[in-house]
Amino acid sequence: MRRRVSLLVAFVGIAALSIAFVLVGSGLDFAYIIPRRLTKLAAMIVGGIAVGLSSIVFQTIAGNRILTPAVMGYEAVYLLLQALLVLILGTSSLMVLGDYGNFLASILMMVAYSLVIHHWLFKGPQVDTGQPLLVGLVLTMVIGTFTQFVQLRISPGEFAIFQGFSLISFDRVEPVQLLWSTGLVTLVCLAGSRSLAVLDLMALGRDQALSLGVDYQRHARLLLGLIAVLVAVSTSLIGPTAFMGVFVANLAYACAKSERHRMTLPLGCLTAIGMFLIAQLSVEHVFNYRTTVGILINLACGAWFLVLTLRFRDIA
Amino acid sequence: MIKVTALSKSYGNRPILSDVRAEFSKGHLTSLIGPNGAGKSTLLMLIARLLAPTSGIITIDGTDIASLAVGDYARRVATLRQRPDCNLRLSVEELVTFGRFPHSRGRLTAEDRRAVDEAIDFLSLEPLRSALIDEISGGQRQMAFLAMTIAQETECLLLDEPLNNLDMKHAVQIMQALRMLCDELGRTVIAVIHDINFAANYSDHIVAMKDGAVHTAGSVSEVVTGSGLGELYGLDLEIVERQQGRLCNYFTQKGKTR
Numbered sequence: 001m002r003r004r005v006s007l008l009v010a011f012v013g014i015a016a017l018s019i020a021f022v023l024v025g026s027g028l029d030f031a032y033i034i035p036r037r038l039t040k041l042a043a044m045i046v047g048g049i050a051v052g053l054s055s056i057v058f059q060t061i062a063g064n065r066i067l068t069p070a071v072m073g074y075e076a077v078y079l080l081l082q083a084l085l086v087l088i089l090g091t092s093s094l095m096v097l098g099d100y101g102n103f104l105a106s107i108l109m110m111v112a113y114s115l116v117i118h119h120w121l122f123k124g125p126q127v128d129t130g131q132p133l134l135v136g137l138v139l140t141m142v143i144g145t146f147t148q149f150v151q152l153r154i155s156p157g158e159f160a161i162f163q164g165f166s167l168i169s170f171d172r173v174e175p176v177q178l179l180w181s182t183g184l185v186t187l188v189c190l191a192g193s194r195s196l197a198v199l200d201l202m203a204l205g206r207d208q209a210l211s212l213g214v215d216y217q218r219h220a221r222l223l224l225g226l227i228a229v230l231v232a233v234s235t236s237l238i239g240p241t242a243f244m245g246v247f248v249a250n251l252a253y254a255c256a257k258s259e260r261h262r263m264t265l266p267l268g269c270l271t272a273i274g275m276f277l278i279a280q281l282s283v284e285h286v287f288n289y290r291t292t293v294g295i296l297i298n299l300a301c302g303a304w305f306l307v308l309t310l311r312f313r314d315i316a
Numbered sequence: 317m318i319k320v321t322a323l324s325k326s327y328g329n330r331p332i333l334s335d336v337r338a339e340f341s342k343g344h345l346t347s348l349i350g351p352n353g354a355g356k357s358t359l360l361m362l363i364a365r366l367l368a369p370t371s372g373i374i375t376i377d378g379t380d381i382a383s384l385a386v387g388d389y390a391r392r393v394a395t396l397r398q399r400p401d402c403n404l405r406l407s408v409e410e411l412v413t414f415g416r417f418p419h420s421r422g423r424l425t426a427e428d429r430r431a432v433d434e435a436i437d438f439l440s441l442e443p444l445r446s447a448l449i450d451e452i453s454g455g456q457r458q459m460a461f462l463a464m465t466i467a468q469e470t471e472c473l474l475l476d477e478p479l480n481n482l483d484m485k486h487a488v489q490i491m492q493a494l495r496m497l498c499d500e501l502g503r504t505v506i507a508v509i510h511d512i513n514f515a516a517n518y519s520d521h522i523v524a525m526k527d528g529a530v531h532t533a534g535s536v537s538e539v540v541t542g543s544g545l546g547e548l549y550g551l552d553l554e555i556v557e558r559q560q561g562r563l564c565n566y567f568t569q570k571g572k573t574r
Contacts, residue, residue: 196422198422200414201414204404208395208397210365211474212418212468213391213417214417215386258406259404259405
């Protein structure tokens with residue numbers, strides 16, 4: 001019963017923040033300001049759901065509380081792809097590929113990358129929890145360096161386009177893209193809903209899940225595929241979220257006081273949406289646009305990640 | 317009955333098991349013993365289908381286990397691996413309920429609740445029912461995991477070193493529970509056991525392994541002999557026959573005492 005209450009409290013909190021975000025200082029302008037803000041709000045909700053779900057499910061499969069797709073280099077791969085596209089196709093890349101082409105390319109890239117990750121890291125017995133983290137951070141760094149190398153080759157105009165991809169922002173969300181993203185996230189949720197009960201068992205590890213009758217390999221592959229789609233959606237919709245997933249997932253575990261995914265997943269999504277809302281509200285009303293959402297979120301979540309890795313070392 | 321025929325397992329060129337043949341009879345407790353690296357756990361993991369054999373066949377009641385679906389196999393054979401530590405915030409009851417997954421796929425029926433209650437009762441875990449498994453002692457946690465495996469209500473249970481890191485009292489409790497599982501519920505239990513005295517006093521059969529092959533197999537009186545075990549472990553052993561059972565003293569070695 002108490003568990004339901006925490007979910008309800010989180011839900012009411014998010015609803016209140018959303019209303020504040022849409023209405024405060026809008027002058028009740030229904031012609032431009034409010035529709036524009038509703039689009040941003042929708043982007044936050046879709047992005048938040050994608051970040052929350054992908055982080056928590058990824059952690060369950062990895063059996064590790066500090067790994068997320070972002071930490072494992074998914075977003076770095078996305079940025080490398082964008083940099084390469086800009087390099088090869090120039091400023092016209094946006095035109096040539098259109099919204100769908102780029103989106104599709106990103107999803108394919110993410111799925112391919114998750115196959116690599118799956119093959120490398122989640123085959124065979126899990127010995128060391130620290131090793132995948134190290135691999136992930138090194139991969140992120142290496143891919144990031146490649147991206148920087150590509151950046152040196154592109155013109156300032158092209159760089160400006162590329163930079164648009166590499167920062168969290170709700171301002172560049174287009175309604176068409178939003179519609180696509182919403183559709184995809186809904187599809188992922190439907191496809192994944194059958195694995196909801198299985199996820200609780202997968203948290204016990206491959207061997208125990210297998211002996212409880214879970215076709216671990218099949219579920220892990222399916223879920224990693226769905227995670228790849230979610231990461232592609234969130235990154236192309238709002239930009240790379242870096243350490244936010246770690247923060248969101250761990251806050252959800254703490255609030256849920258339970259391992260059950262039917263509790264942690266919704267709480268994780270709500271936490272992510274709440275963070276976006278708080279960051280956006282602060283940027284608009286406290287900092288008067290002198291800072292960005294990305295900087296605020298990275299500052300808070302990066303600090304948390306540091307604390308977590310230090311504490312993790314004590315536990316492990 | 318589980319029958320292992322010409323089973324081999326190797327990693328690359330390194331053989332772990334070669335041409336293992338063994339039978340595990342129904343309703344009996346069989347202990348797998350042997351020195352470290354003999355392949356006991358590997359054999360158990362192969363029977364559990366957590367590893368795939370390089371060659372050879374394992375059958376359960378005449379059916380090749382490789383031909384059974386994962387979900388079907390989980391209703392016939394339950395496996396418990398060593399749990400070094402577990403930091404999941406689950407209550408004992410929630411954990412035991414996981415054991416019903418092969419039957420209910422997550423939707424609990426009255427039948428599932430009965431099985432969970434029985435498993436908790438069987439190991440006298442009622443006082444710990446709502447305790448969190450990351451807050452109870454190692455012995456209690458091992459009991460909770462065993463209860464999960466019992467709730468699975470399979471004809472066969474495979475346990476990998478169930479006594480690992482347990483104090484004497486919990487070790488005795490676990491072995492008594494395994495004995496009851498065989499005697500009262502007619503389950504087949506196969507366990508990797510390192511403590512030769514527990515194996516000698518609680519098993520029906522013992523399969524002794526060495527260097528990836530079966531060294532000796534048979535009833536306790538056939539396997540637990542001074543010469544046989546001495547050869548198996550490379551130690552001087554003294555078997556003490558007592559009315560309560562057989563004791564094996566290997567603590568003092570000839571010529572190497574103080």
